[in-house]
Amino acid sequence: MSAPYDDNNIFAKVLRGEIPCKKVYEDDHTLAFEDIHPQAPVHTLVIPKGKYVSLRDFAATGSDAELAAFVRAIGKVAALKELEGQGFRIIANTGVDGGQEVPHLHVHVFGGRRLGRMLAQN
Protein backbone atom coordinates (compact mmCIF):
# COMPACT_ATOMS: atom_id res chain seq x y z
CA MET A 1 0.00 0.00 0.00
CA SER A 2 0.93 3.66 -0.24
CA ALA A 3 2.53 5.71 2.53
CA PRO A 4 0.15 7.16 5.15
CA TYR A 5 -1.82 10.19 3.98
CA ASP A 6 -0.08 13.52 4.67
CA ASP A 7 -2.65 16.15 5.73
CA ASN A 8 -0.18 18.90 4.81
CA ASN A 9 0.14 17.99 1.12
CA ILE A 10 -0.68 20.78 -1.32
CA PHE A 11 -3.97 19.32 -2.54
CA ALA A 12 -5.20 18.77 1.02
CA LYS A 13 -4.64 22.51 1.51
CA VAL A 14 -6.52 23.25 -1.72
CA LEU A 15 -9.43 21.13 -0.47
CA ARG A 16 -9.45 22.99 2.86
CA GLY A 17 -9.42 26.33 1.02
CA GLU A 18 -6.01 27.27 2.46
CA ILE A 19 -4.55 27.53 -1.06
CA PRO A 20 -6.67 29.07 -3.84
CA CYS A 21 -7.44 27.19 -7.03
CA LYS A 22 -9.16 27.90 -10.33
CA LYS A 23 -12.09 25.52 -9.99
CA VAL A 24 -13.37 23.75 -13.09
CA TYR A 25 -15.86 21.31 -11.55
CA GLU A 26 -16.96 20.12 -8.11
CA ASP A 27 -19.38 17.59 -6.67
CA ASP A 28 -19.80 15.83 -3.33
CA HIS A 29 -16.80 13.56 -3.87
CA THR A 30 -14.57 15.28 -6.41
CA LEU A 31 -12.86 18.59 -7.22
CA ALA A 32 -11.30 19.60 -10.55
CA PHE A 33 -9.07 22.66 -10.94
CA GLU A 34 -6.44 24.10 -13.26
CA ASP A 35 -2.84 22.93 -12.88
CA ILE A 36 -0.66 25.81 -11.69
CA HIS A 37 1.99 25.01 -14.35
CA PRO A 38 -0.02 23.96 -17.42
CA GLN A 39 1.79 21.75 -19.90
CA ALA A 40 -0.89 21.94 -22.61
CA PRO A 41 -3.63 24.44 -23.55
CA VAL A 42 -5.90 22.40 -21.29
CA HIS A 43 -4.28 20.97 -18.15
CA THR A 44 -6.82 20.28 -15.43
CA LEU A 45 -6.38 18.18 -12.30
CA VAL A 46 -9.15 15.96 -10.96
CA ILE A 47 -8.92 14.86 -7.32
CA PRO A 48 -11.13 12.94 -4.93
CA LYS A 49 -12.10 14.85 -1.78
CA GLY A 50 -11.23 11.81 0.32
CA LYS A 51 -7.77 11.17 1.73
CA TYR A 52 -6.22 8.87 -0.88
CA VAL A 53 -2.51 8.98 -1.66
CA SER A 54 -2.72 7.30 -5.03
CA LEU A 55 -4.80 5.27 -7.42
CA ARG A 56 -3.61 2.16 -5.60
CA ASP A 57 -5.37 2.89 -2.31
CA PHE A 58 -8.32 4.66 -3.97
CA ALA A 59 -9.04 1.55 -6.04
CA ALA A 60 -8.57 -0.68 -2.99
CA THR A 61 -10.46 1.30 -0.33
CA GLY A 62 -12.57 4.01 -2.01
CA SER A 63 -16.34 3.57 -1.98
CA ASP A 64 -18.19 2.72 -5.17
CA ALA A 65 -19.80 6.18 -5.02
CA GLU A 66 -16.41 7.89 -4.82
CA LEU A 67 -14.97 5.82 -7.66
CA ALA A 68 -17.98 6.46 -9.87
CA ALA A 69 -17.93 10.20 -9.12
CA PHE A 70 -14.23 10.38 -9.91
CA VAL A 71 -14.53 8.74 -13.31
CA ARG A 72 -17.61 10.79 -14.15
CA ALA A 73 -15.82 13.99 -13.10
CA ILE A 74 -13.06 13.26 -15.60
CA GLY A 75 -15.73 12.96 -18.27
CA LYS A 76 -17.35 16.22 -17.07
CA VAL A 77 -14.03 18.03 -17.34
CA ALA A 78 -13.50 16.74 -20.87
CA ALA A 79 -16.96 18.01 -21.79
CA LEU A 80 -16.59 21.37 -20.01
CA LYS A 81 -13.24 21.92 -21.74
CA GLU A 82 -14.75 20.90 -25.10
CA LEU A 83 -12.20 18.13 -25.59
CA GLU A 84 -14.58 15.42 -26.68
CA GLY A 85 -14.28 16.16 -30.40
CA GLN A 86 -10.52 16.39 -30.76
CA GLY A 87 -9.65 14.08 -27.88
CA PHE A 88 -7.52 14.31 -24.78
CA ARG A 89 -5.17 12.34 -22.50
CA ILE A 90 -5.40 11.46 -18.82
CA ILE A 91 -2.40 10.59 -16.66
CA ALA A 92 -2.26 9.44 -13.03
CA ASN A 93 1.37 9.53 -11.95
CA THR A 94 1.64 6.96 -9.18
CA GLY A 95 4.48 6.45 -6.72
CA VAL A 96 8.20 6.86 -7.29
CA ASP A 97 8.51 5.26 -10.72
CA GLY A 98 5.37 7.09 -11.82
CA GLY A 99 6.92 10.44 -10.87
CA GLN A 100 4.13 11.42 -8.45
CA GLU A 101 5.06 14.66 -6.69
CA VAL A 102 1.89 15.47 -4.76
CA PRO A 103 0.81 12.59 -2.47
CA HIS A 104 -2.95 13.03 -2.98
CA LEU A 105 -4.47 11.09 -5.87
CA HIS A 106 -4.90 13.23 -8.96
CA VAL A 107 -5.56 12.66 -12.63
CA HIS A 108 -4.13 15.13 -15.13
CA VAL A 109 -6.44 15.92 -18.05
CA PHE A 110 -4.48 17.26 -21.03
CA GLY A 111 -5.83 18.57 -24.31
CA GLY A 112 -6.08 21.41 -26.77
CA ARG A 113 -3.22 20.31 -29.02
CA ARG A 114 -1.69 17.18 -30.49
CA LEU A 115 0.01 15.59 -27.50
CA GLY A 116 2.65 13.55 -29.27
CA ARG A 117 4.01 10.22 -28.15
CA MET A 118 2.72 8.55 -25.03
CA LEU A 119 5.94 8.83 -23.01
CA ALA A 120 8.83 11.28 -23.12
CA GLN A 121 11.85 9.60 -24.67
CA ASN A 122 14.27 9.88 -21.76
Ligand code: 5GP
Ligand atom coordinates in the same frame (compact mmCIF):
# COMPACT_ATOMS: atom_id res chain seq x y z
P1 5GP B 1 2.38 15.00 -10.15
O1 5GP B 1 3.78 15.17 -10.60
O2 5GP B 1 2.29 14.71 -8.67
O3 5GP B 1 1.61 14.03 -10.99
O4 5GP B 1 1.65 16.37 -10.45
C1 5GP B 1 1.48 17.39 -9.51
C2 5GP B 1 0.93 18.58 -10.27
O5 5GP B 1 0.47 19.51 -9.33
C3 5GP B 1 1.96 19.30 -11.14
O6 5GP B 1 1.53 19.29 -12.49
C4 5GP B 1 2.02 20.71 -10.55
O7 5GP B 1 2.15 21.72 -11.53
C5 5GP B 1 0.69 20.82 -9.81
N1 5GP B 1 0.72 21.71 -8.66
C6 5GP B 1 1.68 21.76 -7.70
N2 5GP B 1 1.34 22.68 -6.78
C7 5GP B 1 0.16 23.20 -7.16
C8 5GP B 1 -0.70 24.19 -6.59
O8 5GP B 1 -0.44 24.78 -5.54
N3 5GP B 1 -1.85 24.47 -7.26
C9 5GP B 1 -2.18 23.83 -8.42
N4 5GP B 1 -3.32 24.19 -9.01
N5 5GP B 1 -1.40 22.88 -8.99
C10 5GP B 1 -0.25 22.58 -8.35
